[in-house]
Amino acid sequence: MRKAIAIVAVLLAVGIAGILVFALTKPDTFRVERSLALKAPAEAIYPLVSNFHFWTSWSPYEGRDPAMKRAFGGTAAGKGATYAWDGNNNVGAGHMEILEASTPSKLRIKLDFERPFEGHNTAEFTFMPQGDATLVTWAMYGPAPFMSKVMQVFINMDTMIGKDFEAGLASLKKLTEK
Numbered sequence: 001m002r003k004a005i006a007i008v009a010v011l012l013a014v015g016i017a018g019i020l021v022f023a024l025t026k027p028d029t030f031r032v033e034r035s036l037a038l039k040a041p042a043e044a045i046y047p048l049v050s051n052f053h054f055w056t057s058w059s060p061y062e063g064r065d066p067a068m069k070r071a072f073g074g075t076a077a078g079k080g081a082t083y084a085w086d087g088n089n090n091v092g093a094g095h096m097e098i099l100e101a102s103t104p105s106k107l108r109i110k111l112d113f114e115r116p117f118e119g120h121n122t123a124e125f126t127f128m129p130q131g132d133a134t135l136v137t138w139a140m141y142g143p144a145p146f147m148s149k150v151m152q153v154f155i156n157m158d159t160m161i162g163k164d165f166e167a168g169l170a171s172l173k174k175l176t177e178k
Contacts, residue, residue, distance in 0.1 A: 026144060028143065028144055029141065029142065029143055029144055030141060030142065030144045030148070030157055031139060031140070031141040032139065032140050032141070032157060032158050032161040032162050032165065033137060033138070033139040033140075033162075033165075034137070034138055034139075034162055034165035034166050034169060035135055035136065035137040035138075035169075036135070036136055036166070036169040036170065036172075036173060037130060037133040037134070037135050037136075038133060038134050038135075038136055038169075038172060038173045038176050038177060039132060039133045039176075039177050040133070040134060040176035040177055041104075041129070041134060042104040042105065042127035042128075042129060042134045043104045044176050045104075045127060045134055045136060045172060045176050046103060046104035046107075046127055047077065048172060048175060048176070049107055049125050049172075050077045050078050050081070050098065050101055050103070050107055051076065051077035051078075051081065052072055052077075052081055052082075052083035052096065053072060053076075053077075055083070057171075057175060058168055058171035058172045058175055059168055059171075060164045060165075060167040060168045060171070061091055061164065064087070064088070064090040064091050065087035065088040065090055065091045067087070067088070068085055068086065068087035068088070068091055069085065069086045069087070070083065070084070070085050071083070071084040071085075074097065074098075077101075078098060078101035078103070079098050079099065079100060079101040080097070080098065081097070081098045082095065082096065082097045082098075083095070083096045083097075084096075089116060092113060092114065092115045092116045092117075093113075093114040093115050094111065094112055094113040094114050094115075095111075095112045095114070096109050096110065096111050096112075096123070097109065097110045104127055105126065105127050105128070106124070106125065106126050106127070107124065107125040108122060108123075108124050109122065109123040109124070109125075110122065111123045111140065111142075117147070117148075119142065119148075120142060120143070121140055121141065121142030121143075122140070122141055122142055123138070123139070123140045124137075124138075124139045124140075124141075125137065125138055125139075126139075136169060136172060138165045138168060138169060140161060140165075
C-alpha cells in the first residue's frame with residue numbers, strides 16, 4: 001500500500017512539474033482582439049465607448065452582477081475619465097482610465113484588475129470608416145505573468161475573453177444600427 005501511495009505521489013509531482021515547465025513556454029505577453037463592422041458612422045459609435053456611463057447599455061460585463069458597485073470620476077468622457085467597479089465573482093473588482101482619446105478614431109484605456117486576479121492591461125478601441133460602415137476593433141493586451149501562463153495551460157484566454165468582446169461589439173451594433 002505504501003509503495004502504491006509513493007508511486008502516485010511521484011506521478012503527481014512529475015505531472016505538476018510538467019505543467020509548470022509547459023507554462024514557462026507560454027508567451028510573456030497576450031493580446032485578444034475582435035472586430036465587427038457596424039453600419040453607423042464612427043461619430044455615432046465613439047461616444048458610447050468614450051463615456052463609461054454608457055457602458056451599461058452595451059458592455060457584456062455589466063449584466064453579470066446587478067448589484068455591482070460603480071464609481072465614475074475624472075472627466076465626463078474621453079481622456080481622464082475613470083470607472084471603478086466592485087462586484088461578485090463574475091465581474092471581480094478593478095479600475096479603468098482613458099489615457100488616450102482621438103475622437104472618433106481611437107481610445108486607449110488603462111485597465112487594472114484587483115480581483116479575482118490582479119492584472120494590469122491595456123484595452124484599445126479603434127474605429128475605422130469603411131464606406132457606410134465603421135469597423136470597430138476591441139483589443140486587450142498586456143504582460144502574462146507566471147500565474148497567467150499556468151492558467152493558459154488549461155484555459156484559452158483568446159476564446160474566453162474573445163467571446164465577451166464579440167458579445168459587446170454585437171450589442172454596440174444593435175444600439176447604433178437602430
